[in-house]
Amino acid sequence: MKYRYLGKEKKLSLGRYPDVSLKVARERRDEARTLIANGADPASVKAEIANERREAAANTFSSIAEEYITKIEKEGRAAVTIKKTRWLLSLLEGDLGNRPIIEITPAELLTTLQKVEVKGHLETARRMRSLSGRIFRYAVATSRGNSDPSALLRGALVAPTVKHHSAILEPAKVGELLSD
Structure with missing residues (x-):
C-alpha cells in the first residue's frame, strides 16, 4: 500500500498473496488508513509491534x-x-x-x-x-x-508435615553416646 506521511511517500506491506487473503489485506489497508487519519505512521506502528514480539520472545x-x-x-x-x-x-x-x-x-x-x-x-x-x-x-x-x-x-500447595527428631541435650549423655 502506498501512502504519504509527513509529506513523504512510503509503502506498507500487507502480506504475501497466497498467505493473506484479499479480504484480510483490505482489512489491514483500512486499519492503516485509520492510523494515518489519526496522525500515526502505520510502518512505525508495525515495527513497534514486531519489536515488542521480539522482546517478549527474548525474555523467556x-x-x-x-x-x-x-x-x-x-x-x-x-x-x-x-x-x-x-x-x-x-x-x-x-x-x-x-x-x-x-x-x-x-x-x-x-x-x-x-x-x-x-x-x-x-x-x-x-x-x-x-x-x-x-x-x-x-x-x-x-x-x-x-x-x-x-x-x-501462597497456600495453594500441600504443606509438608514436620518430622521432629530426638536430640541429646545433656552433656553427660553425649559423652556416653560417643563412648558407645
Whole structure:
C-alpha cells in the first residue's frame, strides 16, 4: 500500500498473496488508513509491534532465570546453593522454559508445581514456588515482567508435615553416646 506521511511517500506491506487473503489485506489497508487519519505512521506502528514480539520472545522464563542465577553467583552464594537452584530450575523449565515471562499465569505455574507435588515431593514443590517467585521478582525489577504469579499461589500447595527428631541435650549423655 502506498501512502504519504509527513509529506513523504512510503509503502506498507500487507502480506504475501497466497498467505493473506484479499479480504484480510483490505482489512489491514483500512486499519492503516485509520492510523494515518489519526496522525500515526502505520510502518512505525508495525515495527513497534514486531519489536515488542521480539522482546517478549527474548525474555523467556529460562533466559531470565539464567540471568538471575548468574547474579546470585556474583553475590557469592555457595556452590551447593547454585547447584540446587539449577536443579529446581530444571524442574520448572520443562513447562515454562520457552514461554515469555509476561505471559505466564498463576494457573500455569500451579499446574507445573502440582506435577511435582503429586509425586509426593512436597518440599520440592514449595522450593520451586519460592525460586519462581525470586525469578519473577527479578524480571519485574529489571522491567521485563509485570507481576509475580507465584505470590498468588501462597497456600495453594500441600504443606509438608514436620518430622521432629530426638536430640541429646545433656552433656553427660553425649559423652556416653560417643563412648558407645
